[in-house]
Amino acid sequence: MAQHVRDIMTSRLVTVEPQTSVTAAAQKMRDEDIGIVLVCEGDELRGVVSDRDLVIRSLAEGGDQEKRTVASACSADLFTLTPDEDLDTAVQMMREHAVRRIPVVDQGHPVGIVSIGDLAIERDPRSALGGISAAEPNE
Numbered sequence: 001m002a003q004h005v006r007d008i009m010t011s012r013l014v015t016v017e018p019q020t021s022v023t024a025a026a027q028k029m030r031d032e033d034i035g036i037v038l039v040c041e042g043d044e045l046r047g048v049v050s051d052r053d054l055v056i057r058s059l060a061e062g063g064d065q066e067k068r069t070v071a072s073a074c075s076a077d078l079f080t081l082t083p084d085e086d087l088d089t090a091v092q093m094m095r096e097h098a099v100r101r102i103p104v105v106d107q108g109h110p111v112g113i114v115s116i117g118d119l120a121i122e123r124d125p126r127s128a129l130g131g132i133s134a135a136e137p138n139e
Contacts, residue, residue, distance in 0.1 A: 005090055006083035008122045009104045009112035015040045018047070018071035022058045025049055025070045036101050038110050039070050045110045047074035048103055080105045081114060087122065090114050 002008050015038045016025050025037055029051055039047040049070045057073040058065060080103045081090055093102060094116055104112035 002122050005081050005085050005104055005114050008118045009114045011112045016070055020070050021066050022054055022068045022073050023065045026054055039074055043109050047078055049073050
């Protein structure tokens with residue numbers, strides 16, 4: 001059984017710069033079949049923007065989405081895990097902050113993302129969430 005975040009995190013990162021339009025970020029999420037992108041300047045993590053952030057902080061506000069940047073839709077509180085932290089810490093952080101995904105950083109640089117689905121697959125693969133998380137995405 002995995003013990004550390006590094007054992008279950010997704011290491012394929014999708015990033016955008018803060019000045020990227022929310023439309024471009026949404027298209028990237030669609031094309032990559034993901035629900036979150038990391039907002040980076042160079043290799044420094046500056047924030048995250050999720051599909052929900054785009055709806056609540058951008059689309060619902062109206063206006064020209066091509067002119068609105070991901071910087072305006074980012075989650076205000078940025079918290080992260082390190083690859084060496086144990087999985088209980090990840091669970092506790094997700095509960096405390098009511099989030100489904102947390103960026104993983106090593107010496108300040110993003111190296112992965114751990115999701116509630118990753119934890120469900122590891123901890124209880126026969127659960128409904130574990131099964132859904134392990135399934136192929138809908139087309």
